[in-house]
Amino acid sequence: MKNVVTHRKFQRYSALAISPLSIWIVYSIICMKGSSFQETYNWFSNPFNAFFMAAFFIISFLHLKLGLQIIIEDYVHNLKHRSLTILSINIACYIFAGIAIFSILTMLF
Amino acid sequence: MDTIENKTNKRPLSPHLQIYKPQITSILSIFHRFTGVFLAFGLLLSVIFVFFTAMGEETYKWWNCIVNSLVGKGLFFLWLLAIIFHALNGVRYFLWDNDIGMSIPSVKWSGLFVCVLTLVLTCVLGILIWM
Numbered sequence: 001m002k003n004v005v006t007h008r009k010f011q012r013y014s015a016l017a018i019s020p021l022s023i024w025i026v027y028s029i030i031c032m033k034g035s036s037f038q039e040t041y042n043w044f045s046n047p048f049n050a051f052f053m054a055a056f057f058i059i060s061f062l063h064l065k066l067g068l069q070i071i072i073e074d075y076v077h078n079l080k081h082r083s084l085t086i087l088s089i090n091i092a093c094y095i096f097a098g099i100a101i102f103s104i105l106t107m108l109f
Numbered sequence: 110m111d112t113i114e115n116k117t118n119k120r121p122l123s124p125h126l127q128i129y130k131p132q133i134t135s136i137l138s139i140f141h142r143f144t145g146v147f148l149a150f151g152l153l154l155s156v157i158f159v160f161f162t163a164m165g166e167e168t169y170k171w172w173n174c175i176v177n178s179l180v181g182k183g184l185f186f187l188w189l190l191a192i193i194f195h196a197l198n199g200v201r202y203f204l205w206d207n208d209i210g211m212s213i214p215s216v217k218w219s220g221l222f223v224c225v226l227t228l229v230l231t232c233v234l235g236i237l238i239w240m
Contacts, residue, residue: 012206015199022192030237037166044162057156064149071142100156103163 007066014063021056044107057100061093133220141198144191151188186235193234194227 032043043049068089076082129135158176161168175181201219204210210219 012203015203019196019199022196026189026192026234030234033238037162037169040162040169044159053159057152057159060152064145064152067145068149071146096153096156099160103156103160106163 011066014059017059050108054104061097065093137220144195147191190231193230197223
């Protein structure tokens with residue numbers, strides 16, 4: 001995201017979206033403590049849980065990508081290194097978000 | 110600092126961490142970034158957890174062993190602390206964006222409030238998870 005205003009807006013919107021989702025996730029962790037493999041797998045196969053988990057991962061990775069970009073821009077002063085670092089963070093985010101979505105879909109179907 | 114950007118446009122660098130006198134606002138701002146980076150690693154670990162659960166019972170049990178070890182529990186506690194702090198301080202920043210609580214006294218009080226609430230919530234949720 002090159003435009004600073006869009007960057008800032010998306011950072012705020014994603015923060016607003018993940019705050020209720022993270023409350024739900026901490027609540028789920030408390031409910032799921034000590035559960036077996038089958039119980040955990042069944043929890044993920046529930047379409048409601050799968051949808052919100054996928055949403056959580058996508059929005060979190062967007063928020064992560066935007067947040068780390070600001071930190072890199074503040075501390076990496078060499079422009080070439082800066083854009084390379086940001087590019088590799090972006091690629092890593094897409095790969096990990098992809099793995100998360102793939103895993104959730106495997107358990108859903 | 111000797112960098113391309115500084116040589117070309119001679120602008121000062123943004124975070125002057127060394128010359129700042131530590132104040133609650135700056136400390137919490139630094140800690141917000143720090144917990145953000147920490148949570149980034151937490152997010153990667155949770156992707157691995159979801160992936161291992163999807164791969165079957167064997168990898169799930171292997172992962173469970175790590176999570177239930179002392180290191181795993183310690184890291185989880187720090188994750189809980191980080192996510193609660195980052196969320197509460199994020200709400201504070203969101204209020205600032207909407208021009209709420211911007212005066213010097215309220216900025217200090219809200220910072221202190223965030224610290225206390227983070228510690229209380231982390232302890233309560235930690236007890237709920239491990240009791």
